[in-house]
Amino acid sequence: MDSQAREQLIRAVAATIIQHSEELTALDQAIGDGDHGLNLKRGFEAVTAELPGLAEKPWPDLLKAAGMAMVMKVGGASGPLFGTFFMELGKTVGGEPDRTAVIAAFAKAVEAVKARGRSEAGQKTLLDVLVPVQAALAAGADAATLKAEAIAAADRTVPMQAIRGRASFLGERSVGHMDPGARSSSLIIATVADELNKQGLMS
Numbered sequence: 001m002d003s004q005a006r007e008q009l010i011r012a013v014a015a016t017i018i019q020h021s022e023e024l025t026a027l028d029q030a031i032g033d034g035d036h037g038l039n040l041k042r043g044f045e046a047v048t049a050e051l052p053g054l055a056e057k058p059w060p061d062l063l064k065a066a067g068m069a070m071v072m073k074v075g076g077a078s079g080p081l082f083g084t085f086f087m088e089l090g091k092t093v094g095g096e097p098d099r100t101a102v103i104a105a106f107a108k109a110v111e112a113v114k115a116r117g118r119s120e121a122g123q124k125t126l127l128d129v130l131v132p133v134q135a136a137l138a139a140g141a142d143a144a145t146l147k148a149e150a151i152a153a154a155d156r157t158v159p160m161q162a163i164r165g166r167a168s169f170l171g172e173r174s175v176g177h178m179d180p181g182a183r184s185s186s187l188i189i190a191t192v193a194d195e196l197n198k199q200g201l202m203s
Helices: 003-019 021-031 036-048 059-073 078-093 099-117 127-138 143-155 166-174 180-198
Strands: none
Touching (some): 003 021, 003 036, 003 059, 003 180, 021 036, 021 180, 036 059, 078 099, 078 180, 127 143, 143 180
16 A cells, blocks of 8 residues: 555545544543543544655654554543554554554554453444454455444443443443444444445455
8 A cells, every 4th residue: 555545544444533523522422521532533634734754754663653543642541552553553553564463453453452452342332343443354355244243242332331431420321322332433444444445445
């Protein structure tokens, strides 16, 4: 993937989050503090402001910079969690990653998010998307399958009771609402899958 393709990928992800920022905010208003969409929008706007220069960097530096932007610009718990994911991904993935390298890096990034949030899948967080997507990726899923799994995984958080995060304070009242972090994660993964498919990198 050359710098132009990387820039296109980043812009596509940012555009998706910005387009869905009101939806993400509404989800967070139901069970959180109501700023998830706005905060993520701010974070991805900060990332795109560094383009095209950012896209000219090798993957490790690009992902580290994106992660730092998430930490600095995205408030609440989401900034550190998304930032940790991107920075750990960059630390492991290497400059010219193949599928094997991506699988290994994704797994380490997920473990880093678990450690940072002191949480596991099944607790109504973004891990309820990241963990099943990781499993699908490791099993050889194509782009369409990864996208479908990410979206379905976010949907599966609706009947869950929140165990971690601000939503956990609601107890049973958190049931019946999609987790906003799971939804935003699913949107990011779905967009990346679409872009990789378009570019013929993950058919």
